[in-house]
Amino acid sequence: MFLRLGQCSHLRCSLRYRAFHSYRGVQEDSRWPGYQVIIGIETHAQIKSRHKLFSNALTSEPSDSTNDHVVVFDAAFPGTLPKLNPNCVDLAIRTALALKSNIQKSSSFDRKHYFYSDLPSGYQITQQYAPIATNGYLQIPSPNLSSEPIQVRIKQIQLEQDTAKSTFNPRTLTSQIDLNRAGTGLMEIVTLPDLRSPEEAGAYVRTLQALLRAVGSSDGNMEQGSLRCDVNVSVNRIGQPPGTRCEIKNLNSVRFMMAAITHETQRQLKLLAESPFTVPQETRGFNEDTFETFKLRSKEDAPDYRYMPDPNLGVLSISEARIAEVKAKLPELPWQMRDRLKSIYGLSDKDTEVLMKIETVKDVPFDGRIVGTGGSAVDYFDALCESQKRDPKIVFNWLGNELLGQLTSKKASFTENPINSDQLGQLIDMVQDGTLTGTSGKYLLRHLLSNPSGKTARDLAEELQLVAFTSGTANPTASPSSPASSELDSLVQDAITALPKEVAAYKSGHQGVLNKIVGWVIKQSRGRADAKTVRIELERVLKQ
Numbered sequence: 416m417f418l419r420l421g422q423c424s425h426l427r428c429s430l431r432y433r434a435f436h437s438y439r440g441v442q443e444d445s446r447w448p449g450y451q452v453i454i455g456i457e458t459h460a461q462i463k464s465r466h467k468l469f470s471n472a473l474t475s476e477p478s479d480s481t482n483d484h485v486v487v488f489d490a491a492f493p494g495t496l497p498k499l500n501p502n503c504v505d506l507a508i509r510t511a512l513a514l515k516s517n518i519q520k521s522s523s524f525d526r527k528h529y530f531y532s533d534l535p536s537g538y539q540i541t542q543q544y545a546p547i548a549t550n551g552y553l554q555i556p557s558p559n560l561s562s563e564p565i566q567v568r569i570k571q572i573q574l575e576q577d578t579a580k581s582t583f584n585p586r587t588l589t590s591q592i593d594l595n596r597a598g599t600g601l602m603e604i605v606t607l608p609d610l611r612s613p614e615e616a617g618a619y620v621r622t623l624q625a626l627l628r629a630v631g632s633s634d635g636n637m638e639q640g641s642l643r644c645d646v647n648v649s650v651n652r653i654g655q656p657p658g659t660r661c662e663i664k665n666l667n668s669v670r671f672m673m674a675a676i677t678h679e680t681q682r683q684l685k686l687l688a689e690s691p692f693t694v695p696q697e698t699r700g701f702n703e704d705t706f707e708t709f710k711l712r713s714k715e716d717a718p719d720y721r722y723m724p725d726p727n728l729g730v731l732s733i734s735e736a737r738i739a740e741v742k743a744k745l746p747e748l749p750w751q752m753r754d755r756l757k758s759i760y761g762l763s764d765k766d767t768e769v770l771m772k773i774e775t776v777k778d779v780p781f782d783g784r785i786v787g788t789g790g791s792a793v794d795y796f797d798a799l800c801e802s803q804k805r806d807p808k809i810v811f812n813w814l815g816n817e818l819l820g821q822l823t824s825k826k827a828s829f830t831e832n833p834i835n836s837d838q839l840g841q842l843i844d845m846v847q848d849g850t851l852t853g854t855s856g857k858y859l860l861r862h863l864l865s866n867p868s869g870k871t872a873r874d875l876a877e878e879l880q881l882v883a884f885t886s887g888t889a890n891p892t893a894s895p896s897s898p899a900s901s902e903l904d905s906l907v908q909d910a911i912t913a914l915p916k917e918v919a920a921y922k923s924g925h926q927g928v929l930n931k932i933v934g935w936v937i938k939q940s941r942g943r944a945d946a947k948t949v950r951i952e953l954e955r956v957l958k959q
């Protein structure tokens with residue numbers, strides 16, 4: 416429910432407050448009547464680049480052996496210097512374009528100091544003061560499906576380094592440092608506080624994840640740590656200014672993030688019920704076992720990062736020409752694809768979502784080449800529909816239901832589909848023109864999945880004797896002397912011999928018994944005869 420907010424008389428009704436509310440209005444949630452939750456998210460997305468942000472070391476997978484992807488710069492050896500990787504910059508530009516942000520003509524790098532064993536140099540190179548892009552937005556579906564989509568404003572996108580990984584062994588009381596991740600490029604994507612519920616926060620992260628994958632700038636895999644979120648949550652009484660935010664760090668699944676916001680909201684509500692403005696600003700963690708947030712440090716204990724410009728890195732200048740070049744290579748974005756599937760092919764909302772969600776692994780590392788849409792289910796669908804002007808709804812049925820259903824029952828993903836679009840296309844055409852019955856078409860699909868082949872669907876259908884029976888009378892285009900047609904004739908004759916009682920009953924006026932005779936013929940044909948043709952043929956023969 417949206418409530419328009421009137422004039423606020425409270426002293427703390429600052430410009431900042433008006434900026435929050437003028438944008439989305441006040442939103443009341445039935446779970447916490449009289450209160451409003453405000454959420455802003457900082458997302459760290461690992462850049463899908465072959466090399467690290469400032470060194471030539473290869474980026475790594477969690478499965479790689481430890482300290483294998485390290486050069487001296489990553490280990491902060493004295494005298495080593497950073498060299499900015501242009502691919503990381505291009506991928507950040509892609510992301511910024513997809514998030515409708517302003518790409519800054521010049522941005523710069525700063526050092527954020529803190530002392531922890533996973534940070535060999537004692538500082539992280541980031542973009543505190545002049546980030547690469549600012550003022551964007553991401554449109555997300557409203558969790559309340561009947562409402563309009565929500566525009567979440569993106570405050571900034573900044574480039575920064577990832578840290579190393581430290582693991583503590585309680586048995587030996589030693590910490591082990593793996594530098595594989597140290598210096599990998601990250602994009603920190605920061606929203607304005609535009610989200611109003613755990614569900615909206617979930618929808619934001621899922622939409623962002625799909626966008627990063629579509630543009631090929633990040634795997635966006637929360638479980639593997641290539642996408643991590645810090646959520647900022649505050650609660651205020653409706654009509655009063657926004658509350659103090661608490662930041663919950665390092666959430667690595669959408670489910671945990673939503674649970675953390677819910678728990679944090681309830682915790683702050685309890686504090687506010689006792690007395691207004693009593694929530695202290697804190698940095699908190701999330702306990703994945705109890706589903707509760709816990710205090711890490713208070714504002715007073717907040718570290719002083721002693722930010723300073725990195726003297727080893729100059730200004731990052733991005734020309735209009737470079738932006739235009741990246742823009743020209745930008746693949747189709749999820750919402751553009753969604754609109755196209757609906758408007759060009761007339762697919763329903765549901766079918767569009769099914770098609771777009773079909774799992775495709777796009778694990779080709781970015782290397783200056785376009786990655787992203789190659790080999791997706793949507794490409795396959797496009798190929799099937801476009802070349803032969805096939806009916807998109809029929810194609811969707813074969814792809815989204817039959818093929819996907821068969822692959823799922825084999826526990827295979829769409830990327831493992833061995834049937835090329837020419838084969839499936841010809842199979843669909845044969846079913847449509849009556850060369851194959853629907854049953855035989857499905858059989859051929861199963862056969863192709865279990866026995867991948869380079870042969871055409873037509874050759875295979877003939878080889879496997881799947882071509883449908885036709886009759887000269889029932890199908891005027893078929894040749895009465897074709898083998899399939901004469902097989903149907905002889906099956907009809909066999910039925911008359913095998914079911915004398917039923918034939919007699921039919922002839923004496925019991926029309927319903929014909930179904931049984933039709934069923935017998937279809938069974939004997941192993942699905943090659945279709946009910947309509949058999950019925951017409953039987954009626955013709957029995958009337959003679």
Ligand SMILES: Nc1ncnc2c1ncn2[C@@H]1O[C@H](COP(=O)(O)OP(=O)(O)OP(=O)(O)O)[C@@H](O)[C@H]1O
Pocket residue numbers: 453454455456457605606607608609647648649657658659660662
């Ligand atoms: N009252 C509020 N309630 C909820 N979220 C808020 C509120 N005010 C600001 N935020 C959000 O808090 C986040 C602040 O992130 P930002 O990166 O700017 O600073 P930070 O958290 O202080 O820095 P760091 O990157 O070191 O964590 C933004 O996503 C912003 O939208």
Ligand SMILES: [Mg+2]
Pocket residue numbers: 457603605
């Ligand atoms: Mg931040």
Ligand SMILES: [Mg+2]
Pocket residue numbers: 457645662
């Ligand atoms: Mg923060």
